[in-house]
Amino acid sequence: xxxxxxxxxxxxxxxxxxxxxxxxxxxxxxxxxxxxxxxxxxxxxxxxxxxxxxxxxxxxxxxxxxxxxxxxxxxxxxxxxxxxxxxxxxxxxxxxxxxxxxxxxxxxxxxxxxxxxxxxxxxxxxxxxxxxxxxxxxxxxxxxxxxxxxxxxxxxxxxxxxxxxxxxxxxxxxxxxxxxxxxxxxxxxxxxxxxxxxxxxxxxxxxxxxxxxxxxxxxxxxxxxxxxxxxxxxxxxxxxxxxxxxxxxxxxxxxxxxxxxxxxxxxxxxxxxxxxxxxxxxxxxxxxxxxxxxxxxxxxxxxxxxxxxxxxxxxxxx
Amino acid sequence: xxxxxxxxxxxxxxxxxxxxxxxxxxxxxxxxxxxxxxxxxxxxxxxxxxxxxxxxxxxxxxxxxxxxxxxxxxxxxxxxxxxxxxxxxxxxxxxxxxxxxxxxxxxxxxxxxxxxxxxxxxxxxxxxxxxxxxxxxxxxxxxxxxxxxxxxxxxxxxxxxxxxxxxxxxxxxxxxxxxxxxxxxxxxxxxxxxxxxxxxxxxxxxxxxxxxxxxxxxxxxxxxxxxxxxxxxxxxxxxxxxxxxxxxxxxxxxxxxxxxxxxxxxxxxxxxxxxxxxxxxxxxxxxxxxxxxxxxxxxxxxxxxxxxxxxxxxxxxxxxxxxxxxxxxxxxxxxxxxxxxxxxxxxxxxxxxxxxxxxxx
Numbered sequence: 001x002x003x004x005x006x007x008x009x010x011x012x013x014x015x016x017x018x019x020x021x022x023x024x025x026x027x028x029x030x031x032x033x034x035x036x037x038x039x040x041x042x043x044x045x046x047x048x049x050x051x052x053x054x055x056x057x058x059x060x061x062x063x064x065x066x067x068x069x070x071x072x073x074x075x076x077x078x079x080x081x082x083x084x085x086x087x088x089x090x091x092x093x094x095x096x097x098x099x100x101x102x103x104x105x106x107x108x109x110x111x112x113x114x115x116x117x118x119x120x121x122x123x124x125x126x127x128x129x130x131x132x133x134x135x136x137x138x139x140x141x142x143x144x145x146x147x148x149x150x151x152x153x154x155x156x157x158x159x160x161x162x163x164x165x166x167x168x169x170x171x172x173x174x175x176x177x178x179x180x181x182x183x184x185x186x187x188x189x190x191x192x193x194x195x196x197x198x199x200x201x202x203x204x205x206x207x208x209x210x211x212x213x214x215x216x217x218x219x220x221x222x223x224x225x226x227x228x229x230x231x232x233x234x235x236x237x238x239x240x241x242x243x244x245x246x247x248x249x250x251x252x253x254x255x256x257x258x259x260x261x262x263x264x265x266x267x268x269x270x271x272x273x274x275x276x277x278x279x280x281x282x283x284x285x286x287x288x289x290x291x292x293x294x295x296x297x298x299x300x301x302x303x304x305x306x307x308x309x310x311x312x313x314x315x316x317x318x
Numbered sequence: 319x320x321x322x323x324x325x326x327x328x329x330x331x332x333x334x335x336x337x338x339x340x341x342x343x344x345x346x347x348x349x350x351x352x353x354x355x356x357x358x359x360x361x362x363x364x365x366x367x368x369x370x371x372x373x374x375x376x377x378x379x380x381x382x383x384x385x386x387x388x389x390x391x392x393x394x395x396x397x398x399x400x401x402x403x404x405x406x407x408x409x410x411x412x413x414x415x416x417x418x419x420x421x422x423x424x425x426x427x428x429x430x431x432x433x434x435x436x437x438x439x440x441x442x443x444x445x446x447x448x449x450x451x452x453x454x455x456x457x458x459x460x461x462x463x464x465x466x467x468x469x470x471x472x473x474x475x476x477x478x479x480x481x482x483x484x485x486x487x488x489x490x491x492x493x494x495x496x497x498x499x500x501x502x503x504x505x506x507x508x509x510x511x512x513x514x515x516x517x518x519x520x521x522x523x524x525x526x527x528x529x530x531x532x533x534x535x536x537x538x539x540x541x542x543x544x545x546x547x548x549x550x551x552x553x554x555x556x557x558x559x560x561x562x563x564x565x566x567x568x569x570x571x572x573x574x575x576x577x578x579x580x581x582x583x584x585x586x587x588x589x590x591x592x593x594x595x596x597x598x599x600x601x602x603x604x605x606x607x608x609x610x611x612x613x614x615x616x617x618x619x620x621x622x623x624x625x626x627x628x629x630x631x632x633x634x635x636x637x638x639x640x641x642x643x644x645x646x647x648x649x650x651x652x653x654x655x656x657x658x659x660x661x662x663x664x665x666x667x668x669x670x671x672x673x674x675x676x677x678x679x
Contacts, residue, residue, distance in 0.1 A: 053448050103655040109447070110393065111658045114594045117587065118650030125643025128636075246583070249452045257448065292463050295456030299441060302453060306445045 011280035023159050025279045026272060031165040033271020034172045035234075038227045039248035040255065040263040041176065042220040047257050048196040049216040050101065052112045056119040058245025060221060063127050064089055065138065065228030065237045070131040072139050081139075089221030097213045105209075124239065135238035138229060145233060168230040175226055176264060179219070183260065188215060196258070250298035255309050262310035270294045321672045337522055351511065358503050366499040367572075369613060374503075374510045375568045376612050380592040380604035381517050382560025387590070388599035389521055390553035391533030392442050396435075396454035397561050397589045399461035402581030403431035404562025405569040406471045409480050412570075413473055420485035420493055420570075424509070427566045428559035434461070435558025436551045443547050446536075458583055465578035481575045493570045502571045509567065513560060518601055520556065529553050530599070561589075595653055597660025606661035614649070615642045 014021075039061060046054040067088050071081035100115050145167055151158045183189040194202040195212050203209060231241055251270045255262025274297075278290045301309075321342050328334045338344045357370065383397050408427035412420055438457040442450055465471060472478055484494035491497040492505050520526055528549045531539035540546050569576045588611065596607020622638055657664055 100651055100655075104658075107654075107658050110594070110598075111654055113448070114591075115651050115654050117591065118647045118654065121647030121650065122644050123647070125640045125645075125647060129640040129644065243583075246455070249455060253449050253452045289463065292456060292459035295452070295459055299453045299456045302445050302449060303441055306449065 006284055007281065014280065020159050021279075025275050027159065027161065027165075029272035029275030030268065031162075031169055031271070032275065033268040034169050034264075035227065035230055035267075036248055036251045036271055037264045037267025038172045038175065038223060038230070039245050040251040040267055041179065041260065042223040042227065043248060043252055044255075044257065044260055044263045045179070045216050045220045045223065049192050050112075050195070050213055051109060052101070052116065053109065053257075054220065055113060055116040056123060057220065057224060057248070058242045059120045059123045059127075060089075060092075060224040061228045061231065061245050062237070062239055062241045063092075063123050063228075064221065064225035065232040065241070066127050066131045066136070068225065068229065069136045069139060069232070069237050073136070078139055085225055086222060089225060090218050093214050093217035093221055096217055097210060101213055102210065128239070135236045135240075136232075138232035138237055145229075164233055168233070171226065172230065175223065176260070179223075180260060182219075188212075192216065247294055250294040254298045254301055256307055259310035265309060270297060273297050321669075321675075323673065335522075337518060354507055354511075355504070358500050358507070363499045366503045369616060371499065371503055371506050371572045372568075373608055373612055374506045375564050375572055376589065376592060376608040377605045378510050378513060378567065379561050379564035379589045380596060380608050381514060381601060382557045382564060383589050383593045384596075384599065384601065384604045385517065385521065385529070385560065386553050386557035387593055388597075388603075389526060389533060390529040390550065390557075392439075392550065392553065393447065393451040394454040394554075394557070395451050395583070395586045395590065396438060396457035396461070398581040398583060398585030399458045400431045400435050400558040400561040401565025401568060401585065402461060402465055402578070403434045403558070404428055404565035405480060405576070405581070406465060407431065407562065408566035408570065410471065410473075412485065413483065416483070416485075419487065421487060421505070421509075424563060424566045424570070428562040431562025431565070432555040432559040435561070436555040439551050439554030442550045442554065455583075458586055462578060462581060462583075465581065477577075479575055479577045480569050482570045493574075495574065497571075506567055506571050509563065513563065514601060517560070521601065525552065533599075591650065595650060595660055597662025600660065600662035602665060603660050603662030606665065610649075610653075610661065611646070615646060618642050618645060 039057065042057045042060070043054060046052055046057070064085060068081055068085040071084055072078055076084065096119065100119060101112075104112055104115055145164060149163065150161045181189075183192060191202070191207045191212055192215070194205070194207055195209060199209060202212075228237070228241070231244055235241065235244070247270070248267075251263060251266040253266075254269060255264070255266030274290055274294050277293045277297075282289045321340075323340055326339075326341055328339070333339070338347060358366070361370065379397060379401060382400075383394065386392050386394050404427045407430035408423055411418075411423040411426060415423070434457075438454060441453045445453060466478070469478070472480060475481070482493045482495075484491055484496060486492060487501075487505070490501055492501050521529070528539070528544050529552075531542065531544055532546060532549050532553075536546055539549075565581065569580065573580070592607035592611045593604060594607070595610055596605070597603030619638055619642060622641060653661070
């Protein structure tokens with residue numbers, strides 16, 4: 001009985017007793033949720049347009065951030081480094097399309113999935129070779145990202161908001177909004193959706209698959225760069241960021257692989273659920289449950305709705 | 319000239335469905351097994367300890383994953399954790415019942431990971447493809463967390479690591495600090511051969527056909543009277559059994575002791591690489607894949623400095639490591655482009671060509 005009390009009653013009593021702590025936890029969950037959503041967005045972009053489950057998205061985040069910091073350390077001014085990093089992501093997109101995607105067109109999904117594994121390994125080796133394996137500091141102040149904290153008095157306590165977190169949330173939201181407009185309003189966006197629907201039909205109305213792939217990989221690269229800057233500012237730029245990027249996977253399956261709103265809502269659910277779970281229920285089992293809670297939430301959710309929240313309904317025919 | 323099927327007539331159905339229909343193949347496999355045993359006495363300690371033992375261990379794990387991913391078509395990223403379950407189960411059993419022979423416990427430990435595997439395989443009935451892969455990640459991270467947080471699993475020892483106690487077979491130490499690479503190699507080789515033989519019989523028989531039917535189209539298989547739940551769970555269980563035994567071998571017969579970190583997510587990916595490079599749905603492919611992915615970096619580590627030194631470029635160990643990553647990554651992409659069906663297909667094509675040699679067809 002005691003254990004049931006600890007699971008079902010005590011955390012909620014605690015939440016009621018200290019609402020400021022609850023708000024703090026929710027805020028932190030919200031911020032990491034937005035950032036998870038940002039990483040997940042990169043996956044969704046590529047999956048929608050080419051049906052490739054891009055495992056290398058995580059390493060692209062690290063690689064983009066490393067490039068930015070590495071260039072800055074080499075003496076390039078911060079904003080020039082940012083532009084150069086964007087250009088390097090463009091080059092990466094072109095190279096990936098040429099070398100990896102084009103020869104593998106029409107192969108089964110799992111083969112393309114594996115190819116992105118190969119890409120991951122290559123980028124890990126390449127990034128470490130050029131920029132070194134040591135963790136680096138993200139250049140926050142040079143990019144005019146705010147620092148410091150604001151404490152707001154509410155509900156009988158203080159809630160602390162990191163300025164950086166606020167900036168991250170705002171930038172990520174703008175980014176997501178821009179991508180949504182890009183997808184629904186522009187010519188290229190419509191072409192992207194056509195490709196996502198059917199490669200053959202898109203080709204027959206004169207859409208160039210190769211161009212579209214370069215564009216989505218480039219867009220995913222920019223998303224990776226933004227995600228890299230934000231995560232890098234919070235946790236330092238190193239290859240361990242890759243593990244954070246893996247967290248985007250439960251977000252994806254929660255939201256559905258093909259849905260941008262799904263990625264955002266999934267990100268928020270995972271981010272908030274993870275922080276709440278860790279803070280209120282984690283101590284019961286010794287803490288550290290953050291590493292797997294997201295996956296278990298997603299797994300339970302999948303049992304109920306196999307295609308995710310906003311995924312297209314899976315229709316099977318023989 | 320030697321490799322011909324001329325003159326070998328099949329006179330009954332048993333001969334027709336043999337795994338090695340050609341006499342040359344049967345002789346070849348026999349020679350390979352004899353050579354593998356002979357290597358124990360011919361090879362030096364480095365070859366046995368750093369190359370052959372891990373190669374065999376990874377081959378066994380690849381066979382396990384191949385049963386699940388290659389034969390049944392269920393993508394899993396939890397291999398590392400299932401290997402861990404085997405290793406931890408083996409450790410618990412070994413230390414709780416030291417009087418029973420350790421070989422028994424190595425083989426038994428697989429059943430624990432089979433049970434865990436079947437448990438995490440339950441969602442596979444409802445979810446497929448990449449969704450399932452992410453679901454198995456839940457197993458990976460949850461189990462890894464258990465390895466860290468439950469001190470009971472390592473008998474409350476302070477270091478939190480698995481340590482191999484001294485165990486003997488016929489009075490010869492096979493596990494522990496005093497076991498020589500030679501005896502450990504022989505034990506691993508024997509277990510791997512036995513389990514491979516078993517796997518071969520499984521996948522060529524009724525069960526294997528059920529798995530393949532599920533892989534090719536689960537709805538159609540269900541209509542033909544194959545029960546998807548039982549078949550998929552069986553695949554998860556058998557696959558995890560192999561992974562579990564491989565995990566126990568990895569810790570106790572290769573490393574001699576290990577921490578939870580050995581069974582991290584990279585291990586899972588590593589084995590998935592082997593399966594796909596080797597060839598999905600092929601047992602021999604599992605060996606090829608393990609050889610390529612595991613032995614290639616070792617060879618590169620030796621060859622690269624030798625290749626670069628004539629040009630006056632002396633490179634540090636870290637650069638070699640990075641180059642290795644790049645080359646392995648590039649090779650994976652290269653192999654996928656050249657032969658998406660893996661090394662096993664290349665092997666098949668090679669044998670086909672050999673049969674008709676010197677004519678093109």
